[in-house]
Amino acid sequence: MRASYYLERVGYYRLMGYLFPFRRPGSDDYEAGATFEEAVARYEFDQVLRSLIMEAICNIEVAVRTAATYPAFGVASPVFANWIHAISAIRNIAAHHGRMWNRVLGIIPMRPNSGPWQHMAGTYPVGRMYFALLAIKALLGSCAADVNDWRDRVSNHLRPLLASHDHRQSMGAPANWDQHALWR
Secondary structure, eight states, rough: HHHHHHHHTTHHHHHHHTTTBBBBBSSSSSSSTHHHHHHHHHHHHHHHHHHHHHHHHHHHHHHHHHHHHHHSSSSSHHHHHHHHHHHHHHHHHHHHTTTTOOBBOOOOOOOOSSGGEEEEEEOOOTTTTHHHHHHHHHTTTTTTSSSHHHHHHHHHTTGGGSSSSSHHHHHHHHGGGGTTTTTT
């Protein structure tokens, strides 16, 4: 691994953010197996995830600008407005190369109280990326974009990382995340 290459182009502090989950609680030491290569692998993983999220958000932004009414997106107006606000914040994180996969969201998407969403109450943390991806997919389904292609590409990208319970927990995803009715 060319450590100097990544340190010069990405920066020490950005890369170390990807090793932060491996720190021992209350210590500056890392768990066994935490390596610079792991930080680079997480950084590269996150680059692709940011690109996939930005692609979806761009389609949603165009559809929102041209939509005449909120019901076109299949969620109540307050939920729709909240989701657009949350997705705007996620877009800014992605646009500024922020970490995505294990982020605790500052602007939390609301969970709708109707339809298939009502069965999720208390099941998945709404402040984590998995729930945000469900909201993005729901909005993307109301756009001209090919939501199934996007979902499949995101699933294929996430699957290796989310094989780990700890990584699923960091994203707020259940064990069967890719089979969830709102994701399928």
